[in-house]
Amino acid sequence: MENVLFREFEEECKHCHGKGYTEVYSEKFWEEVEHLDLLYPTYEQAFIIALDKYPEEVDQEICTQCNGNTVMPNQYGQAIIQNKDFIIEFLQKYKLI
Ligand SMILES: [Zn+2]
DSSP states (O other): OOOHHHHHHEEEOTTTTTSSEEEEEOHHHHHHHHHHHTTSSSHHHHHHHHHHHOGGGEEEEEOTTTTTOSEEEOHHHHHHHHTHHHHHHHHHHTTOO
């Protein structure tokens, strides 16, 4: 089970929308989208059709923001990171680490 506490300190990565990876499209993919755009009413439609037709032109890359963690520290998580020396001191004081 996921540690409940983590949810208090983390939030979904906005860069990859919580997927942990981002899609990388080849040059050929964009050319195909341009081509399909002439055949379909909207660019979005052309894009979706291209995704379906040319999956081999789409690569997945580990999200550079969250390193594939799917989450990022929120403001409380950031506060912990910024105060890590005090937190370590605290844990050492009570012989927890
Ligand atoms: Zn991410």
